Amino acid sequence: MKPKFGVVVFPGANCDHDAYYATKKILGYDAEFIWHKERDLKNSDVIILPGGFSYGDYLRTGAIARFSPVMEEVIKFANNGGIVIGICNGFQILLEAGLLPGAMQKNQSLKFICKDVYIKVENKETIFTKSIKQNVLKIPIAHGEGNYYADEETIKELEENKQVVFRYSTADGKVNNESNPNGSINNIAGIINKNGNVLGMMPHPERACDPLLKRTDGALIFKSIAENVFINQK
Amino acid sequence: MFKAVVIVKRRPTILDPQGKAVEQGAKLLGFNNVKNTRIGKYIEFYVDTDDREMAEKEVREYSEKLLSNPIMEDFEYTIEEVK
Numbered sequence: 001m002k003p004k005f006g007v008v009v010f011p012g013a014n015c016d017h018d019a020y021y022a023t024k025k026i027l028g029y030d031a032e033f034i035w036h037k038e039r040d041l042k043n044s045d046v047i048i049l050p051g052g053f054s055y056g057d058y059l060r061t062g063a064i065a066r067f068s069p070v071m072e073e074v075i076k077f078a079n080n081g082g083i084v085i086g087i088c089n090g091f092q093i094l095l096e097a098g099l100l101p102g103a104m105q106k107n108q109s110l111k112f113i114c115k116d117v118y119i120k121v122e123n124k125e126t127i128f129t130k131s132i133k134q135n136v137l138k139i140p141i142a143h144g145e146g147n148y149y150a151d152e153e154t155i156k157e158l159e160e161n162k163q164v165v166f167r168y169s170t171a172d173g174k175v176n177n178e179s180n181p182n183g184s185i186n187n188i189a190g191i192i193n194k195n196g197n198v199l200g201m202m203p204h205p206e207r208a209c210d211p212l213l214k215r216t217d218g219a220l221i222f223k224s225i226a227e228n229v230f231i232n233q234k
Numbered sequence: 235m236f237k238a239v240v241i242v243k244r245r246p247t248i249l250d251p252q253g254k255a256v257e258q259g260a261k262l263l264g265f266n267n268v269k270n271t272r273i274g275k276y277i278e279f280y281v282d283t284d285d286r287e288m289a290e291k292e293v294r295e296y297s298e299k300l301l302s303n304p305i306m307e308d309f310e311y312t313i314e315e316v317k
Contacts, residue, residue: 059275059301060303067300096303102305105249105306107251108251149248149305151305
């Protein structure tokens with residue numbers, strides 16, 4: 001059975017078409033756009049909150065998008081166990097919406113960083129990572145505010161529950177300061193909620209799916225979702 | 235009607251890279267006594283009611299729910315009646 005990805009379109013999003021292209025044209029799944037003012041999630045099996053600069057990133061990244069009509073439905077969908085993946089700005093929106101803990105600060109360097117990075121897959125028990133054989137993925141980041149912050153207690157809880165799914169690392173999987181591009185606590189690049197159905201990540205898997213671009217590790221994440229989404233619902 | 239001013243500040247325990255960068259500029263200009271530059275947000279707006287209590291309640295809720303992020307920011311506000 002082909003899963004259907006619903007790609008939410010916020011004003012100012014700029015990775016919505018990439019997400020659609022990656023899931024539908026490259027990987028051959030169903031995909032449909034969902035405008036931020038809509039309340040109908042169009043029977044999607046998976047919701048993608050794509051990257052970009054929703055509402056101009058005014059006030060704080062994701063702060064305004066979080067109150068859009070579609071997000072009310074996405075929050076309900078997530079609370080009912082629906083699979084949601086927030087990428088970059090989508091991750092920031094999930095944080096503002098309280099679906100994931102923590103907040104984003106400006107990168108420690110204050111620079112907008114756009115480059116390929118390596119991320120270590122720390123938890124392979126999630127539906128987003130179950131089918132991934134590799135330990136390290138090469139996926140690009142493109143953000144000015146990806147410096148993950150949460151208080152000590154929250155970090156402790158995230159680590160204990162294995163909610164840290166991806167960590168910035170070297171090509172051979174070493175997690176250290178040199179491989180941390182933005183100053184994130186514990187090199188955190190992606191986290192999952194306690195129930196395991198909501199993932200937020202700063203790197204852009206949709207930008208690493210097309211073989212033409214010589215990097216395809218991002219596709220592994222969408223494939224893992226597709227292979228496990230229906231098993232999860234049973 | 236009331237005029238409200240909300241100031242949103244980053245918690246003192248949280249590093250402010252933006253403030254740090256600006257302070258580097260201060261040093262370049264020779265302001266050697268400048269310390270602990272921190273950047274926050276100044277937001278002003280009007281609340282259209284004659285009831286002071288209600289105005290304050292709205293300012294507080296607006297600040298808590300949208301203007302600040304309680305995970306890393308604090309806010310303070312003032313309100314004054316205007317005609």
